Amino acid sequence: xxxxxxxxxxxxxxxxxxxxxxxxxRSYRLARTSPFGPPGVRHAVRDVTLRLADGAAxxxxxxxxxxxxxxxxxxxxxxxxxxxxxxxxxxxxxAGRPRALRWFRREVQVVFQDxxxxxxxxxxxxxxxAEPLACLGVPGDHDERVDEVLRAVxxxxxxxxxxxxxxxxxxxxxxxxxxxxxxxxxxLVGDEPVSALDVSVRAQILDLLGQLxxxxxxxxxxVSHDLGVVARLCDQIAVMRGGTLVEQGATAxxxxxxxxxxxxxxxxxxxxLPPP
Amino acid sequence: MTTDAAVLExxxxxxxxxxxxxxxxxxxxxxxxERxxxxxxxxxxxxxxxxxxLGLLPAGARVTGSVxxxxxxxxxxxxxxxxxxxxxxxxxxxxxxxxxxxPLMRVGRQISEPLRLHRGYSxxxxxxxxxxxxxAVGLPDPQRLVRxxxxxxxxxxxxxxxxxxxxxxxxxxxxxxxxxxxxxxxxxxxxxxLLGRLVAEAGTALLFITHDLAVxxxxxxxLAVLRRGRVVETGATDDVLRAxxxxxxxxxxxxxxxTQWxxxxxxxxxxxxxx
Ligand SMILES: Nc1ncnc2c1ncn2[C@@H]1O[C@H](COP(=O)(O)OP(=O)(O)OP(=O)(O)O)[C@@H](O)[C@H]1O
Ligand SMILES: Nc1ncnc2c1ncn2[C@@H]1O[C@H](COP(=O)(O)OP(=O)(O)OP(=O)(O)O)[C@@H](O)[C@H]1O
Ligand SMILES: [Mg+2]
Ligand SMILES: [Mg+2]
Numbered sequence: 049x050x051x052x053x054x055x056x057x058x059x060x061x062x063x064x065x066x067x068x069x070x071x072x073x074r075s076y077r078l079a080r081t082s083p084f085g086p087p088g089v090r091h092a093v094r095d096v097t098l099r100l101a102d103g104a105a106x107x108x109x110x111x112x113x114x115x116x117x118x119x120x121x122x123x124x125x126x127x128x129x130x131x132x133x134x135x136x137x138x139x140x141x142x143a144g145r146p147r148a149l150r151w152f153r154r155e156v157q158v159v160f161q162d163x164x165x166x167x168x169x170x171x172x173x174x175x176x177x178a179e180p181l182a183c184l185g186v187p188g189d190h191d192e193r194v195d196e197v198l199r200a201v202x203x204x205x206x207x208x209x210x211x212x213x214x215x216x217x218x219x220x221x222x223x224x225x226x227x228x229x230x231x232x233x234x235x236l237v238g239d240e241p242v243s244a245l246d247v248s249v250r251a252q253i254l255d256l257l258g259q260l261x262x263x264x265x266x267x268x269x270x271v272s273h274d275l276g277v278v279a280r281l282c283d284q285i286a287v288m289r290g291g292t293l294v295e296q297g298a299t300a301x302x303x304x305x306x307x308x309x310x311x312x313x314x315x316x317x318x319x320x321l322p323p324p
Numbered sequence: 325m326t327t328d329a330a331v332l333e334x335x336x337x338x339x340x341x342x343x344x345x346x347x348x349x350x351x352x353x354x355x356x357x358e359r360x361x362x363x364x365x366x367x368x369x370x371x372x373x374x375x376x377x378l379g380l381l382p383a384g385a386r387v388t389g390s391v392x393x394x395x396x397x398x399x400x401x402x403x404x405x406x407x408x409x410x411x412x413x414x415x416x417x418x419x420x421x422x423x424x425x426x427p428l429m430r431v432g433r434q435i436s437e438p439l440r441l442h443r444g445y446s447x448x449x450x451x452x453x454x455x456x457x458x459x460a461v462g463l464p465d466p467q468r469l470v471r472x473x474x475x476x477x478x479x480x481x482x483x484x485x486x487x488x489x490x491x492x493x494x495x496x497x498x499x500x501x502x503x504x505x506x507x508x509x510x511x512x513x514x515x516x517x518l519l520g521r522l523v524a525e526a527g528t529a530l531l532f533i534t535h536d537l538a539v540x541x542x543x544x545x546x547l548a549v550l551r552r553g554r555v556v557e558t559g560a561t562d563d564v565l566r567a568x569x570x571x572x573x574x575x576x577x578x579x580x581x582x583t584q585w586x587x588x589x590x591x592x593x594x595x596x597x598x599x
Binding site for chain 1: 367370382419465535538541542562565576579584585586
């Protein structure tokens with residue numbers, strides 16, 4: 049695929065981090081278990097601080113329910129933290145009116161954990177992929193760009209007129225990826241973006257993302273339970289458990305010398321193929 | 325493979341959608357307590373094969389062939405007949421858990437619904453069973469969790485709710501479509517062990533669809549590889565994964581080995597703690 053970010057590049061300033069999240073806290077009130085008991089509180093994210101440098105790739109791994117998707121929603125300004133701040137290139141990202149975050153959406157695109165959440169069932173594939181281009185006022189030929197990104201995720205551009213429910217799970221996930229890449233974002237945030245893909249398509253999408261990262265400094269924040277994905281694409285890794293980051297560092301270091309017991313358990317539980 | 329012991333017997337199954345045979349003459353059989361893996365590239369027809377068995381194909385699909393559950397023909401059966409079997413004798417864990425759950429119903433009720441429908445559980449008994457099942461699939465704080473709505477759960481928690489509901493009646497046949505894709509590897513290991521116990525104790529026949537070849541190696545004994553709606557290879561799982569005969573299966577395995585996370589050099593902490 050061609051340059052993904054050429055128009056998002058203007059005004060980049062050297063060493064300033066792209067994302068800076070400080071002291072993020074998000075808890076949910078829960079139903080009472082009895083009419084007289086206290087309402088419960090679930091701390092989904094407690095005191096998370098992280099930085100992402102320009103063009104860097106961060107992998108977030110961790111237990112189911114540990115707060116990864118909640119953290120992602122906070123980083124994207126889709127949810128308000130109880131405490132803490134998110135800054136993108138120095139500007140605060142605050143959930144609120146969608147128009148107010150347009151500057152941010154032009155640069156940061158997302159693939160959600162559940163493709164159903166990214167795709168409107170009443171919109172054809174072509175319209176869904178073109179939508180961010182139109183909404184964000186991206187210049188250029190939108191039709192051409194839609195074909196280009198569909199091809200990049202190994203879908204035939206002829207599928208443009210079909211609806212999401214007419215596709216398999218892995219095909220839907222690729223449509224969501226194509227939609228996110230269409231406006232040439234500077235950062236792609238993916239919540240399990242390749243979990244539904246078969247191994248050969250996955251390898252192809254990982255190559256694509258790797259190339260975009262290398263040639264166009266596409267920044268990546270990837271939540272994945274697949275350590276192969278993180279090891280391949282992310283230079284930084286954060287291990288999450290119970291709402292906190294229990295370990296953070298260079299991917300190679302953490303994967304070869306995990307310090308936290310949970311990180312060790314995670315590495316030990318990776319299922320392996322029998323040797324050939 | 326025609327034996328009376330077959331729990332499921334699928335013969336020459338064809339599903340036509342939009343002018344294409346997306347499932348194109350698939351046959352296989354599953355005995356009680358047997359675990360069959362179904363793999364193949366994205367769009368090869370894995371989910372539609374399972375949905376055809378369940379009688380839940382999308383509108384407009386034309387299906388022919390034969391699907392026998394414990395000797396009884398399911399294709400062409402009435403909706404009423406099928407819904408009596410669904411959840412009780414055969415159950416499915418769907419690929420996209422959020423679309424399988426009712427957003428307006430507390431998850432506890434969704435877990436125990438099959439028990440109320442098919443086993444005549446009272447409200448109280450169903451509520452207790454929901455907590456037990458939620459505990460069995462490793463959901464945290466199950467007493468409270470059963471009172472939540474689906475949107476209040478994480479992706480992996482929703483997937484475990486679907487698994488709990490599918491296991492509730494200990495069905496004779498379980499169709500599991502990518503049942504652990506939303507789970508981290510530690511929880512995945514627990515769920516796979518739970519499925520293993522169900523197969524061993526209840527004699528459930530398991531059709532396990534996945535794109536994770538390491539998982540299919542751990543869970544299943546036999547394997548069928550689909551491509552463009554056809555079975556291109558079958559055999560013992562170990563044999564197929566060690567020495568695939570079909571070139572496309574070989575390509576799939578090569579890609580799997582390429583993207584698999586490899587243990588760092590021996591002597592490091594990770595290498596020591598790995599099995
Ligand atoms: N709207 C909500 N109301 C109440 N609790 C919530 C809500 N959303 C999330 N939670 C809880 O917050 C915790 C973190 O959820 P989150 O979705 O961030 O987990 P996750 O790490 O993404 O898990 P998974 O890997 O399973 O997707 C979970 O215990 C979940 O049940
Ligand atoms: N409602 C529909 N209308 C038309 N075509 C459909 C419909 N549903 C699925 N298909 C097509 O049928 C083929 C098989 O789909 P299926 O969902 O069985 O694939 P799969 O093997 O489960 O793939 P994945 O691994 O991506 O989930 C795909 O090419 C898909 O595009
Ligand atoms: Mg999540
Ligand atoms: Mg599928």
